[in-house]
Structure formats: structure tokens, C-alpha cells
Amino acid sequence: MEWVDRLGAVWVEGQLAQVTARPGTNTAFLVLRDPAADVSLQLTAPIRLVRDGGAAVTEGRRVVVHGKPSFFPARGTLSLRVDEIRAVGIGELLARIERLRRLLAAEGLFDPARKRRLPFLPGRIGLVTGRASAAEHDVVTNATTRWPAVEFRICHVAVQGGLAVAQIVDALDALDRDPDVDVIVLARGGGSVEDLLPFSDETLCRAVAACRTPVVSAIGHEPDTPLVDHVADLRCSTPTEAGRRLVPDLAEETARIAGLRDRARRALAGWVDREEQLLAQLRARPVLADPVSALDARAGDVTRLRDAVRGSVLRGLERREHDLAHVRARLTALGPAATLARGYAVVQRVPGDGIAGIPPVLRSVGEVTAGDRLRIRVADGAVSATVDGAEPAGARPQAGKGTA
The missing domain is CATH 1.20.5 (Single alpha-helices involved in coiled-coils or other helix-helix interfaces)
Incomplete structure (x- = not known):
């Protein structure tokens, strides 16, 4: 407690969640809430500070307060005694959004390469929107008109104010873990910069970037471009356009x-x-139109060639027969039978003592002596003779004397 008391005055930014200023009292009680986290801080301020602040000190406004912290041991709570309250202006909000835009862009959260394509026909669509809002009606009506069988899982959340970011992040996490949800839609109607501020919150942008399911952003109207539009996988200018882009037209x-x-x-x-x-x-084609004609033509060729071969073979045989007859005639003319037929004879000496065998042909008168037996072969047979004597070549035979 002493350490808290030694702290100096500090500036704290947040959103006013509750403002209590009862008449007749000198102290007003306020609750300052962190828009991104479930953290709140009790504030006490002079009643005049709340009354003089006017519209800047109302519930839901984003403010910066200056005060000194105090700790109460009995209740175990930390509070802030405020002496100045400043509303966060539009210019300052836009400057903060621009700084956050540059930071997220430098980290690659806006990179088109990381954006995923939506499924052609999602089985179920997760919708994060306000309860009974026009955005919900536009998305559901346009989607079911184009594809009547489309299914939705709708999560109703606060879409502005201090509770918006936490509820939207929880809904995103629940839909991302649902295996039946193929695409998630963040839908909200138009509004002021302060109304759309939750959709430029860093916590929500990082939650969208971490989703494994494709996310479609349909926030506000065409001129409205919160940071979540750049992080989402697809940005639609209006919820009506989102309903048309989610499903094909039947x-x-x-x-x-x-x-x-x-x-x-x-x-x-x-x-x-x-x-x-x-x-x-x-x-x-002829070969298929009349295949028999081709066969007939080839059959004629085969017959012609066969006749030619037969004629060639016959002529060859005739020539060979003529040649054989000529050779036979020549052999006959040169053979011993023809010689015998012309009046010649073959004289053979018959061996003595009845020796069997072919008698040798007598070629010289010196081969025989008187008394030798001879076999004389003529054209029509053979005769036997006995040698009486021999006459040498050139001698004239004597009449009436048989010699051999």
C-alpha cells in the first residue's frame, strides 16, 4: 500500500463502462474498461468534473484520465482518483489506427499471399454479428436466396462498445474449432468511427489472422475500411455483398x-x-467394299503362275528326255552289241580244266596255241571252236583250211 501511495499521477486510456453521479454528492464513481481485455478499473472523480465534461464523459466513450492510484486493503481493490478527463478525439483515434495499420502490415498480416480462397460451396457458414441486426438479415437472406440449402451457425455478439472485442474473439475461436464450419463471416452495419473501432482493434486483427478457417469481413458500408478488412481473407463492402459472395447462385x-x-x-x-x-x-474402299474381287484377282494370278510353272517343268522334262534319248543312241552306237550287229565277233579263250569264270578276250594270236578252245560271240549268240593254227597279221588265208 505504501508503495502504491508513493506512485505519482498517471495517464490511463480506456472506455467508460459505467458513470454514476448521484445528485447531492460531491464524488462521482466511474468504471474504466480495457476494450481489448477483460480488465476494469474503478475511478473516483469530483462531481463537477463529470458534469463539466458533458458528452465526453458518458458510458461507451473512449477517454484518457489523469489521476493518482490508491489501494484499499480492506477490499483489496485498486482505484484511481481522477482530476482530469479527456475524450479521445477522432484525429487521435485515426492516428492510432494508422500506426497499428503500419505495424500489422510490416508483420505481413496484410500480405495477399497468405489469404485463402473461399470454398466454392461451403457446407456451413459461421456468422458473427449483432442480435436481430440488419447485417444478419442481409447475409442470411441473400445467401439463402442464391442457394436455399445453405446452413448457418450464428453467434450473436456485441458489435460496439467495451465488450465487443472480447465477445467477437470468443465467437471466432468457437467457430474456428467447429469442423463443420467452412467459412466465417464478420458482419456489421455502418456507423461512426467510434462505433467501428472494435474492428480495428489489434487483438481482433490478430485473432482473425490466426484462424485456420477462411474469414470474410463485411463491416459497414463501402467507405468504411476497418483494419480487420485488410487481415481477413476476403473483404466485402457490405453484408449484402457478403451474402452474394459466400455461395453460388443456384x-x-x-x-x-x-x-x-x-x-x-x-x-x-x-x-x-x-x-x-x-x-x-x-x-x-475397294478392299472392304468387295474383298472377294481382290481374292479373285489373286486367284487368277496364282492359276496363271501355276500353269506357267507346270509348262516350264514339262518343257524342261521334254528337253531332258530328248537329251537322254541322244545319249542312249550314242551309247547304243558305241556299244559292243552294235559292233557285233555289223558283222564283228568277240573271240574269247576258254581256260582249260573247266575253270569257271569269264573267258578272257583274245587280243593276239600269240595268246593261243594249237588245240586251245575258243568261244566266238556273234550278234545272235556264240559258237565254240578249236585252234588248229595261227596266221600272223597280213597273211592271206588258204582256201579250204580253217585257221584261227
């Missing part, structure tokens, strides 16, 4: 399918026609 897809079916039918019919024409051309 009528358009039906017409597209019908067109593709017609194109496929025409393409198939054209292909069949081309193939039929090709088959007709193939059938019109």
Missing part, C-alpha cells in the same frame, strides 16, 4: 450445367458423326 449454376451438358452433347454428337463418316469412307 439458377446460374443450373443454367451453366445445362449449357455444359448441351455442349457435351453436341461435342459427342459431332465426334460420333465424324467417326461414322470415317467408317463410311473405310467401307467404301
Whole structure:
């Protein structure tokens, strides 16, 4: 406690969650809340400070207070005795948002490369929006009009004020952990810079960047661009546009399918026609139109060639027969039978003592002596003779005397 008492005055920024200024009292009690975290601080201030602050000191406004902290041991609470309250102006808010924009951009949270494509037809859409809000009606109505079977899981949260950031972050975490949710939509209608301030909160931007499920931002109208628009995977200018971008149009897809079916039918019919024409051309070719004619032509060629081969073989045989007859005639003319037929004879000496065998041909008169037996072969047979004597070549035979 003594250490807290030794602290000097400090400046604290936050959002006024409660302002209590009862008439007849000199002290007003306020609750200052952190917009991003579930932390609050009790404030006490002179009643005149609250009354003189006017609209700047009202619940929901973002302020900067100056005061000295105090600790109460009995209750164990820390409070701040305030002596000055300043409303955070639009210029200062915009400057802070711009600094945060540069910081998140430097960290790569705005990089288009990290943005994911939305599923073509999500099974279930997670919607984070205000209760009974126009944004919820626009998203659901436009999506169901385009695709009646679409399903939603809706989380109602505060979309402005001190509780907005914490509730939106919790809803994002719950939808991101739901395996049936394919895409998450943050939807809110238009409003002032202060109203849309939660959607430029650093905690919410980092929660959106950490989601594994694609996130669509549909905050405000076209001119409104909170920081969450740059972090989300898809930015829609209005909730109405988000309802149109989430799902395809059933009528358009039906017409597209019908067109593709017609194109496929025409393409198939054209292909069949081309193939039929090709088959007709193939059938019109002579080899397929009358295959027997080709066989007949080849059969005639085979018959002609066979006759030619047969004629060639016969002529060859005739020539060989003529040649053989000539050779036979020559052999006959040169053979011993022809010589015998011309009046010649073959004289053979018959061996003595009945020795069997072919008698040797007598070639010289010196090979025989008187008394030798001879076999004389003529054209029509053979005769036997006995040698009486021999006459040398050139001697004239004597009449009436048989010699050999």
C-alpha cells in the first residue's frame, strides 16, 4: 500500500463502462474498461468534473484520465482518483489506427499471399454479428436466396462498445474449432468511427489472422475500411455483398450445367458423326467394299503362275528326255552289241580244266596255241571252236583250211 501511495499521477486510456453521479454528492464513481481485455478499473472523480465534461464523459466513450492510484486493503481493490478527463478525439483515434495499420502490415498480416480462397460451396457458414441486426438479415437472406440449402451457425455478439472485442474473439475461436464450419463471416452495419473501432482493434486483427478457417469481413458500408478488412481473407463492402459472395447462385449454376451438358452433347454428337463418316469412307474402299474381287484377282494370278510353272517343268522334262534319248543312241552306237550287229565277233579263250569264270578276250594270236578252245560271240549268240593254227597279221588265208 505504501508503495502504491508513493506512485505519482498517471495517464490511463480506456472506455467508460459505467458513470454514476448521484445528485447531492460531491464524488462521482466511474468504471474504466480495457476494450481489448477483460480488465476494469474503478475511478473516483469530483462531481463537477463529470458534469463539466458533458458528452465526453458518458458510458461507451473512449477517454484518457489523469489521476493518482490508491489501494484499499480492506477490499483489496485498486482505484484511481481522477482530476482530469479527456475524450479521445477522432484525429487521435485515426492516428492510432494508422500506426497499428503500419505495424500489422510490416508483420505481413496484410500480405495477399497468405489469404485463402473461399470454398466454392461451403457446407456451413459461421456468422458473427449483432442480435436481430440488419447485417444478419442481409447475409442470411441473400445467401439463402442464391442457394436455399445453405446452413448457418450464428453467434450473436456485441458489435460496439467495451465488450465487443472480447465477445467477437470468443465467437471466432468457437467457430474456428467447429469442423463443420467452412467459412466465417464478420458482419456489421455502418456507423461512426467510434462505433467501428472494435474492428480495428489489434487483438481482433490478430485473432482473425490466426484462424485456420477462411474469414470474410463485411463491416459497414463501402467507405468504411476497418483494419480487420485488410487481415481477413476476403473483404466485402457490405453484408449484402457478403451474402452474394459466400455461395453460388443456384439458377446460374443450373443454367451453366445445362449449357455444359448441351455442349457435351453436341461435342459427342459431332465426334460420333465424324467417326461414322470415317467408317463410311473405310467401307467404301475397294478392299472392304468387295474383298472377294481382290481374292479373285489373286486367284487368277496364282492359276496363271501355276500353269506357267507346270509348262516350264514339262518343257524342261521334254528337253531332258530328248537329251537322254541322244545319249542312249550314242551309247547304243558305241556299244559292243552294235559292233557285233555289223558283222564283228568277240573271240574269247576258254581256260582249260573247266575253270569257271569269264573267258578272257583274245587280243593276239600269240595268246593261243594249237588245240586251245575258243568261244566266238556273234550278234545272235556264240559258237565254240578249236585252234588248229595261227596266221600272223597280213597273211592271206588258204582256201579250204580253217585257221584261227
